[in-house]
Amino acid sequence: xxxxxxxxxxxxxxxxxxxxxxxxxxxxxxxxxxxxxxxxxxxxxxxxxxxxxxxxxxxxxxxxxxxxxxxxxxxxxxxxxxxxxxxxxxxxxxxxxxxxxxxxxxxxxxxxxxxxxxxxxxxxxxxxxxxxxxxxxxxxxxxxxxxxxxxxxxxxxxxxxxxxxxxxxxxxxxxxxxxxxxxxxxxxxxxxxxxxxxxxxxxxxxxxxxxxxxxxxxxxxxxxxxxxxxxxxxxxxxxxxxxxxxxxxxxxxxxxxxxxxxxxxxxxxxxxxxxxxxxxxxxxxxxxxxxxxxxxxxxxxxxxxxxxxxxxxxxxxxxxxxxxxxxxxxxxxxxxxxxxxxxxxxxxxxxxxxxxxxxxxxxxxxxxxxxxxxxxxxxxxxxxxxxxxxxxxxxxxxxxxxxxxxxxxxxxxxxxxx
Amino acid sequence: xxxxxxxxxxxxxxxxxxxxxxxxxxxxxxxxxxxxxxxxxxxxxxxxxxxxxxxxxxxxxxxxxxxxxxxxxxxxxxxxxxxxxxxxxxxxxxxxxxxx
Numbered sequence: 168x169x170x171x172x173x174x175x176x177x178x179x180x181x182x183x184x185x186x187x188x189x190x191x192x193x194x195x196x197x198x199x200x201x202x203x204x205x206x207x208x209x210x211x212x213x214x215x216x217x218x219x220x221x222x223x224x225x226x227x228x229x230x231x232x233x234x235x236x237x238x239x240x241x242x243x244x245x246x247x248x249x250x251x252x253x254x255x256x257x258x259x260x261x262x263x264x265x266x267x268x269x270x271x272x273x274x275x276x277x278x279x280x281x282x283x284x285x286x287x288x289x290x291x292x293x294x295x296x297x298x299x300x301x302x303x304x305x306x307x308x309x310x311x312x313x314x315x316x317x318x319x320x321x322x323x324x325x326x327x328x329x330x331x332x333x334x335x336x337x338x339x340x341x342x343x344x345x346x347x348x349x350x351x352x353x354x355x356x357x358x359x360x361x362x363x364x365x366x367x368x369x370x371x372x373x374x375x376x377x378x379x380x381x382x383x384x385x386x387x388x389x390x391x392x393x394x395x396x397x398x399x400x401x402x403x404x405x406x407x408x409x410x411x412x413x414x415x416x417x418x419x420x421x422x423x424x425x426x427x428x429x430x431x432x433x434x435x436x437x438x439x440x441x442x443x444x445x446x447x448x449x450x451x452x453x454x455x456x457x458x459x460x461x462x463x464x465x466x467x468x469x470x471x472x473x474x475x476x477x478x479x480x481x482x483x484x485x486x487x488x489x490x491x492x493x494x495x496x497x498x499x500x501x502x503x504x505x506x507x508x509x510x511x512x513x514x515x516x517x518x519x520x521x522x523x524x525x526x527x528x529x530x531x532x533x534x535x536x537x538x539x540x541x542x543x544x545x546x547x548x549x550x551x552x553x554x555x556x557x558x559x560x561x562x563x564x565x566x567x568x569x570x571x572x573x574x575x576x577x578x579x580x581x582x583x584x585x
Numbered sequence: 586x587x588x589x590x591x592x593x594x595x596x597x598x599x600x601x602x603x604x605x606x607x608x609x610x611x612x613x614x615x616x617x618x619x620x621x622x623x624x625x626x627x628x629x630x631x632x633x634x635x636x637x638x639x640x641x642x643x644x645x646x647x648x649x650x651x652x653x654x655x656x657x658x659x660x661x662x663x664x665x666x667x668x669x670x671x672x673x674x675x676x677x678x679x680x681x682x683x684x685x
Contacts, residue, residue, distance in 0.1 A: 411630070411631035421629065422629060423629060425633075471604065471655060570624065572619070
């Protein structure tokens with residue numbers, strides 16, 4: 168005899184033979200013959216763009232094509248830092264909008280992206296770096312971004328774990344302090360966008376590589392895929408790392424070199440580092456994730472490569488400096504290491520917007536600064552596609568800027584030494 | 586440590602070298618528009634595969650050419666630039682150039 172208070176729903180569930188997996192996005196389906204918008208690449212930027220196309224512009228006949236699995240490229244390989252304390256006014260405005268979108272993103276998507284505000288410290292070890300920090304702080308403040316130059320006594324109070332000794336190779340002279348600097352769960356960002364976009368009718372096709380583009384009279388008409396040809400009104404590529412290869416299908420060249428960017432995490436430790444610590448001169452950045460792992464990265468590799476291999480050189484260089492900043496890590500082991508293929512541009516700014524091919528749009532040049540731009544990229548690229556004209560925030564990042572000598576020199580990028 | 590074979594110094598650690606980018610023929614700047622010059626300076630083939638590139642052995646400031654596979658990270662071969670560039674490039678303005 169069963170007790171009368173046992174909920175029958177739970178009992179039924181317990182006696183079931185099969186437990187269907189919960190899916191955030193629908194399973195594989197057939198490709199349609201035509202879509203209004205086809206997005207090449209299934210990373211954070213592509214999914215964000217699909218989401219804002221559907222939500223802000225009502226364009227839902229959209230297809231996202233991913234050669235591998237969803238968000239498995241650079242979306243899975245970054246160090247998840249979000250900040251807006253850049254140097255150029257163009258960059259600051261753009262990333263500030265991204266930070267604003269990130270703050271509300273968990274509510275907006277009804278999907279917890281584990282957004283965690285930590286405070287971001289860009290350490291300066293040389294007079295040149297102090298000068299750049301002061302410059303960045305002034306540009307930031309002018310544009311309403313919370314950012315200031317602080318000195319060793321304040322740094323010691325705010326980051327008690329840092330080694331502030333002067334008896335090291337590169338003593339800390341000051342830091343650019345950016346309180347809104349944050350980290351978020353990168354997979355959750357991509358999955359949140361994917362889940363909500365597909366609820367609004369966007370189709371996401373994984374294991375579907377793009378092999379060519381159908382271009383007639385300078386206008387894109389469709390896409391050749393590993394599962395056959397599909398027609399498209401408009402096409403966007405968002406394929407960091409493989410940008411030049413896909414752009415070559417469209418028949419134009421870009422000011423981009425593909426260079427690996429490596430990172431690693433330590434074994435999980437008890438929480439001791441609240442802040443995000445960065446040093447442009449030492450090429451180090453580190454934060455502690457919610458799992459307790461120290462997420463560490465450095466500058467890009469010394470030469471270009473289409474590969475995600477890791478090197479000993481990278482770890483030696485990074486961890487040597489790391490030990491100077493946090494000497495207590497001497498006995499701590501590395502748990503995982505990986506690399507992503509970064510699109511490096513000569514001026515450290517992205518290449519976004521219209522291209523020489525009509526109805527073909529590009530979201531590229533995301534070197535070492537792509538994750539933090541995910542929401543704003545999606546929003547501005549969706550606007551660009553819906554209106555066939557670049558959003559005001561991304562006008563300075565056009566492909567044309569190199570041909571008209573109007574680059575946006577972004578010395579606030581993570582890979583730039585000062 | 587990865588090793589590169591310098592045509593002047595023999596096999597050396599890759600950390601002694603600096604990558605100089607693809608070898609591309611320099612067009613005649615006197616015949617180009619500003620836009621075409623920008624295309625030459627900024628736009629890259631960024632080929633995935635075997636490419637011919639400039640490399641420099643920093644301790645000896647020796648620039649040479651390497652053929653390298655940018656997908657597998659293999660250095661196919663290295664040789665002095667003189668194998669490709671048979672004549673000196675004259676960078677002086679045209680009016681001041683020596684008559685051939």
